Amino acid sequence: MKTDLDADLKSGALHDHLAAIAEDAARVILPYWKVGTEVFAKADDSPVTQADREAETLILSRLAALYPDVPAVAEEQSEAQGRPEVAADRYWLIDPLDGTKGFVAGKESFTVNIALIDAGRPVAGVVTAPANETTWRTAPGGGAEMRRYGETGPEGWRAIKVRNRPDDGIALLSHSVTDEEAARLAARHGCTRWQGTDSSLKFCLIAEGRFDAYPRTGPTSEWDTAAGQAVLEAAGGRVLAEDGRPLAYGKPGFLNGPFVAMGG
Known part of the structure; x- marks a missing residue:
């Protein structure tokens, strides 16, 4: 209807x-x-x-x-x-x-x-x-x-709702990155620990206040991130492109560049 x-x-x-x-x-x-x-x-x-x-x-x-x-x-x-x-x-x-x-x-x-x-x-x-x-x-x-x-x-x-960043924040990362790269990315975004997780679930776990950041350097398609970004931003978080602006949609080929999803 x-x-x-x-x-x-x-x-x-x-x-x-x-x-x-x-x-x-x-x-x-x-x-x-x-x-x-x-x-x-x-x-x-x-x-x-x-x-x-x-x-x-x-x-x-x-x-x-x-x-x-x-x-x-x-x-x-x-x-x-x-x-x-x-x-x-x-x-x-x-x-x-x-x-x-x-x-x-x-x-x-x-x-x-x-x-x-x-x-x-x-x-x-x-x-x-x-x-x-x-x-x-x-x-x-x-x-x-x-x-x-x-x-x-x-x-x-x-x-x-997202949580305020604790001193020992935890990052979520794709399983596709090496341990060395994962540790570097986590530290870059103020996290002392990290955990590998698949799919857009990462956005939702940050939105729940269980984790603190999800940095992504490899390519993704816009349909991989849009729904998770909507939920995370509604919960008080942010998803920022490499230029520091909110990750936007309708880009050529519907492809994303590097971004970071963050809680409080």
Whole structure:
């Protein structure tokens, strides 16, 4: 059923819709986890599975039914058809299964990501971790929140907020960096310790106040970061590009340069 995006954003109904869609996509993905699902190679040699494709199809169809006038940029669609060069002023950025390598390996840190971009900024977003049955989102009325969900039904939403940086701050880093590089990056951003974690889950763990920084030097696509950035910024954090400005969207090829995500 078609609804009005501006009205839903103002009322908070948009945030409810995004959470429901992301959690339904998670339910599509989960049966493929730890069962030896077939892995295909994309043009850049990164992996994709049937779970990625089915989850993206569900997300795109549900968003199109609700908001048919809002275009979408989605990972698998973009990789198959070519990355669009220009985005509309307002559009969806979708990564139906972030952390596919870990998903295929049976790890838990994979996520569903949906974000609304408006004038180059993520203004609403949801991240769901199917293996943990946990969702983080921008909250109606402002702020960020999380909940657990499952077969017995979802729990109530709980507000989350970044923490003030402790003296022994902890950084989250991609598993792709070496131990030496990880220690250097952590120290550069005022953290004495670091931990490796996959996917956009890193943004959400900082938004919860459990960790303090996520520096990234390697390339990422905008759909990898948009939903997590929306949640983290709503929780009081920041995501800054190399020039010190907030990480923006609609860049050429929808590619990010280096950035750092931070708590308080």
